[in-house]
Amino acid sequence: MTATTLDTPRQQDDGTAELPIVPHRRPWRLVAGLAALVLVAQFLHGLAVNPGWDWPTFRAFVFSDSILRAVGVTLQLTAWGTVLGFALGAVVAALRLSGSPILRTIAWTYVWAFRSIPLIVQLVFWFNLAYLYKRIGIGIPFGPSFVSFGTMDLLGALGAAVLGLALHQAAYAAEIIRGGVLAVDAGQLEAAAALGIPRFRQAWRIVLPQAMRGILPNAANEVISLFKGTSIVYVMAIGELFYQAQVIYGRTGRVVPLLMVATAWYVLLTTALSLVQYRVERYFARGSERTPPPTPWQRLRAAVTEIQEKRA
């Protein structure tokens, strides 16, 4: 090698380059982790051995007929609240995005009103609808009606609960849907219009699928909070999960294990909803720049194939 300035570092070469590299140690991180594990272990131990939890009672009731029926009612309320709430919410969102100032104002007022009234107050209102309107009919506005029904017959307790939940949900759903639609690039609508695609198809095929990416995380939040929020209809003495748990512990005096029964069901079903959300979000992410990471299941399968390939 010729003697140039490039050679000068060689003189300082004392073998440092060959030394093994050791990462910085963080002993306190280990201490904190162990301390947290001790706390978790204590909690789990308590769950297992504290007789107050009364696991035999939990086991006796968790799959009992009355509880399973109550879970069914809770799911029914959630399903109706979601379907009707989001359907009405989509209409309200469309009105708020429309060109008509009258429709926009009505939609805004709807959202304002139903976000302002506490759900529990609203539910009790609907429950007492018959006090305001004894009969409900279809006919000419301000004129005679052709058919009419007794309010109590038309709207039982469950109907009143569904109505209240759906109307409440629609106000929030409308804002979530509107937010999603606004987030779609204006150029998309312009391109669809320039291609002569009919108006409804523009919304359904071009705008909504793209808006779904923004709508879904918030919508899933809403569905899950509605699912747990159905427990509020216990004020109307409807046999949903929380009400049923109360009825049973009112009879047996076993408060804690029955609250755990309700909790277990809420946690289980919320987990299921979260999994559905995960799947649906991945579907609507197709074509996007940020692809979602592989699912835990996909990761597991990939790891298994990798191991198999290494063996082969």
Place this chain on the structure above:
Amino acid sequence: MSSGTAMVEVRGVHKRFGRLEVLRGIDLDVRPGTVTVVLGPSGSGKSTLLRAINHLEKLDRGHVRVDGELIGYRKAGDRLRELPEREVLKQRTRLGFVFQNFNLFPHLTVLENLVEAPVGALGVPREQARARARELLARVGLADKADAYPRRLSGGQQQRVAIARALALEPKVLLFDEPTSALDPELVGEVLDVIKDLARTGTTMIVVTHEIGFAREVADTVVFMDGGVVVEQGPPAQVLDAPQHERTRAFLAKVL
């Protein structure tokens, strides 16, 4: 005033945005099978003119005819009445529009992007539309990208897909709004090549662009706009090499 020979006829078109008058009386004739290149400084109203031709912008005064048919309006006695949106959408299927930012539908594959309008707007059977879409993709050199999503493509490839998408409706006229302005310099050529190829096959086109070389090579007519009016128009040899107006000369001196 209708000459009867023009594919696109623009007469006395005015357009204002609030207090700003963007178009101040535009007259333009585009003969069938010719390429018209519109040049001009930014803010001269060239994009607005293009958007007015397919009624993406409403007019304040004047009219646009394509193949003899009034666009966006119908004559009702002594006034022009705006058509319902459904009718305007139908008219737009006869006008292809290519955007500066491509505006491909990101959630649809390249093939689905090309199939969407023929199926959704014209009611072409899906299989037939797909076959036609594959032909068009081959024509713009992207046959192998049919199942890719647009965001996986380069800017130049996306714009070529956008051109194929506009062609899928078999329009009478193609309108290009600065089709290469959003592209990296090395990708401009592949898009211009596709447009040149269309010019050779006799597609009627109006191209708003800043590519003077392209105008010189491809245009039958060059239109120079400034301040919302057509300053001068004519064959490229005349407008680009021997401009009559001081404003044209000043613009060309800056961009060449």
